[in-house]
Amino acid sequence: MPNAAPIPLVFETGKRGRATVYFGDGHALDEFLPKSALRESLPLPENSELDVVRHFTRLAQRTFSIDTGFYPLGSCTMKYNPRINEAMAAQPGFRDLHPFAPTDLAQGAIATMYELERALSAVFGMAQFSLNPAAGAHGELAALLIAKAYFRKKGEGAQRSTVIVPDTAHGTNPASAAMVGYKVVSLKSDARGRVDVAELKTALGSDTAVCMMTNPNTLGLFEDHILEITEAVHAAGGLMYYDGANANALMGNSRPGDMGFDLMHLNLHKTFSIPHGGGGAGAGPIGVAERFVDFLPTPVAVRDRDGKFSLDFERPESIGPMRSFWSNFAHVVRALTYIYANGGEGLTKISQLAVLNANYIRVAVKEFLETPYDEPCRHEFVASAQALKRETGVRALDIAKALLDRGYHAPTIYFPLVVPECIMIEPTETESKETLDGFINALREIMATAKSDPQKIKDAPVNTVVGRIDETRAARQPDLRWQPSL
Ligand SMILES: Cc1ncc(COP(=O)(O)O)c(C=O)c1O
Structure with a gap:
């Protein structure tokens, strides 16, 4: 069991005058900064460098990460982040480049953006990408703004008012559509966990702007009627949006x-091995077919006939920048490094192994846990604790907590909403057979304990620093501020 003693805050350990100061004797800051930028009173803690290093190292040791254990968080693609990505992003030529650096001095960085843009267009079959949006949801928003601009230009801005979203979609899909001012029409899945094509056709009309789809969907199932679907949406004058999570x-x-x-959109931070989670910096490039290229957010990295790279801001039909400067440029370097390190064949193999690993777990797990869609899955699959709950009172949440006790990050639970007591598992390609077997055995043992001694699982976790918390209150009323005691 990890040391559960509370870690004092740096505000509590700080002592006046103890800060490590690299500006001479600590009173000469105004030699480096104009007086107007200095504050008279700022209640910052003063700790020695060593105390600060220890503080954050201890905190990091209490945090679960892909570097410390298996992280099968469905739909989040928590794969290993190769260290070569970090080494490349930390190259001084990239790391220290000023965002206002003139084009002539930033040729390597702009070339990196250009090459990533070209690679993504080739891998996903789009005409062009913009690397500007900073997360998947941000990409959704950008793409829907493009749809809006496109219909406005066609004179159909007022008429095309609805966005169709299947009920298995991530919550960001309807949220993004609503933010752009669209009315959301939810589409019920069929018994096979796919879009019900007949129902889709009924929902389509002259008001349809966009149909947003995830393929494979969040049940890990490939939408095998996709060509019929895209044809029907296009025939109604609507656009097809692909959630690339x-x-x-x-x-x-x-x-x-x-x-x-x-x-x-793509979630570079998922598919292209970039550390993520906890709301950290992401990257959500958007790709478009030829007729939408002029609407892409600026800037777009381009190369002229002489091979010179530049950032194109002069795009009159663009929806404008979604993010300041070059967005999260270090992620561009990480993603391109990953692509170069693996090559086209490597990327193909990555997806094949991700699918293989998911099916390996699925087939083992279905011996002791319901799997509502009993067919080969793609990179993830869903199980359900509904029967277990009926029999023992143990829920998906309890299983997730019990996994924490056994050293595993919890899978995604209660999503997608169409599966009661849902447990969504995505192992990714980077895990070994031994890790997958260990996880399967842990789940099997949890299921056996749930039947013989359900309370034991309901009491989990007992081996973690923090036990059960009020999750709703933690999400709705997070109070993460330190305030001086008055
Ligand atoms: C299917 C799906 N779509 C969209 C998103 C949104 O991506 P982001 O978290 O980068 O905003 C997620 C995130 O988990 C997702 O799983």
């Missing part, structure tokens, strides 16, 4: 562009 399932196998999608 699950792109780890299909690289080198199928391309959204070939399926008929007009607009898409």
